[in-house]
Amino acid sequence: MTRSVLVTGGNRGIGLAIARTLAADGDRVAITYRSGEPPTCLLGVRCDVTDPASLDAALATVTDRHGPVQVLVANAGITRDTLLATMSEDDFTAVLDANLTGTFRVTRRVVRGMVKARYGRVLAVSSVVGLQGAAGQTNYAAAKAGMVGFVRSLARELGSRGITANALAPGFVDTDMTAVLSDRQRTAALAGIPLGRAASPTEIARVARFLVSEDAGYITGAVVPVDGGMGMGH
Ligand code: NDP
Structure with a gap:
């Protein structure tokens, strides 16, 4: 089956690797990018997940070109590391907005189509840090833990409609981040x-x-570590 896939933040790093892997399997893959040129061979849609209007426009293009999104990989994310004592309100809310609220915004926009089709896959890229915490990352850890609660709630809401919702918890990955x-x-x-x-x-x-x-197809509400053993025990 060739599916309509959307990977947020799919223009580089982990998101690009996921997008390329799914495209190589034959899926119709769209990726979001914020600036510059998107990678070739994938449908690039300009989009900032903190901007609802840009998400609406991006999803209209994806639906038009590839059909309603059947597989969502909510991968876009940022860090703004600093100890809590020196963390500004903006450092905290910006990280929550991109990682957690961004995941909410894009997921809410695609689930209606999934419910209608009685099929869907939602995968949120969380982090080992969401489970075990990290000094200097209270904002990021809170956002990534929030994504776990988000997908687990979604798994309960939409399981009966053939939709799975899971979280991936990578450890330390060689990327720009x-x-x-x-x-x-x-x-x-x-x-x-x-x-x-x-x-x-x-x-x-x-x-x-x-x-x-x-x-x-029978895995939902799972948090799957890919962390070289970094977070084992959680
Ligand atoms: P990168 O910094 O290499 O890439 C981040 C991606 O997110 C870019 O495509 C970026 O787009 C996009 N992005 C950031 N903010 C927004 C936004 N507001 N709207 C749309 N896109 C946005 O990071 P990684 O590839 O390493 O990380 C990908 C995901 O994996 C993140 O959620 C990260 O938290 C998570 N992760 C990473 C780990 C690591 O060790 N690298 C470990 C565990 C989790 P643009 O190019 O426009 O900036």
């Missing part, structure tokens, strides 16, 4: 990973592909 960390921060992070290395975006994408596949 982690490239900004200092050598000291990187070494400290790697020390807490039993496998002793960062993941590649492709390693995350392969698990995402499974979670939105037909083979995962």
Whole structure:
């Protein structure tokens, strides 16, 4: 079955790896991007998940070109790390807005079509940090934990309609997001990973592909770690 897929933040990093993996399997894949040129071979729609009007416009294009979204990967996210004592209100709300409220905004807009079709896959890209916390990331951890509550509630609301909703919890992945960390921060992070290395975006994408596949049709409300053992126990 070739499906209409939307990956938010699919122009680079983990989102791009997921988008390319699903496109290689034959899905019709659209990705959002905020600036520059979108990657070729995917349908790029300009969209900021914090801006409802841009989401409406992007989804109209996706529906027109590929049909109603059947598979949503809510991947767009940002960090603004700092200790709580120095965290501004804007640092907190901006991270919540992009990661958590952004997931709400896009999911709410696509579920109606999924309910109608009695089929859908929602996958939110959360983080190990949402489960175990991280010093300097109270904003990000709160947002990522919120995404877990969000998909689990959705799983209960929409399970009877053939829709699954799950969260992926990556650990430390080599992307632009982690490239900004200092050598000291990187070494400290790697020390807490039993496998002793960062993941590649492709390693995350392969698990995402499974979670939105037909083979995962009986998995819903799950939080699936892909973290080299970093968060085990949660
Ligand atoms: P990157 O920083 O490489 O990419 C982030 C993506 O999100 C970009 O495509 C970016 O678009 C998009 N984005 C950010 N804000 C918005 C917005 N307001 N509207 C639309 N798109 C937006 O990060 P990663 O690929 O590493 O991260 C992807 C997801 O995985 C994030 O949710 C992140 O929190 C999560 N994650 C990452 C981990 C890691 O170690 N890297 C670990 C665990 C989870 P643009 O190019 O326009 O900026």
